[in-house]
Amino acid sequence: MVVSMAPFKRKSDVTRRPVRFTTRDGRKLTLRLIRPADAPLLEDLFYRLSPESRWRRFHALTDGIPPERIAEQAGTMANVDNRTLEGAVVAVAADDEGDRIVGVVRLARPPGKPDAAEAEAAVVVLDEYQGQGVGSELLQRMLQLARHMRVKRMLAVFQPDNAGAIRLFRDLGLPSRLETSHGISKMYTELPE
Helix, strand or coil: CEECCCCCCCCCCCCCCCEEEECCCCCEEEEEECCHHHHHHHHHHHHHCCHHHHHHHHCCCCCCCCHHHHHHHHHHHHCCCCCCCEEEEEEEEEECCEEEEEEEEEEECCCCCCCCCEEEEEEEECHHHCCCCHHHHHHHHHHHHHHHHCCCEEEEEECCCCHHHHHHHHCCCCCEEEEEECCEEEEEEECCC
């Protein structure tokens, strides 16, 4: 299926400076590029996600993963260059306890291929922030990151019944194609110049 709609909206560029975002229910967030120092915040996000949200994001059961493995993965996921192979934008909430990541969107080219036209995209939003516009805003900022990284096409992989995530990517309004086989849906989206 091919979908084509209006081009995405121009907004303050998150690749240049952090931007502020207000959720539908009035909570204030800062969206910015991920930094290596965010590893503990990513680890905390992982533990605060519901089992279903973890399943939807990682496509695997995550119970029983040793804490040291989760910490290691969080470190790897936070240590990206935001220019060539991998990049990420985080949505950060600040409260009396400090900063907390409540959502993240990632782009990753195949390992060792910094000039590949295609990058895989993934997004996750903390359950209590879902339905508040955070995912949509993160995807808009991911488009800025994709332009910065010179990505031409993105691939997002979903479970076929993940209608919310599929709708989120379709709502970007960009030419896309959805293919489903063997219990996996893949959406290929062409990015604007």
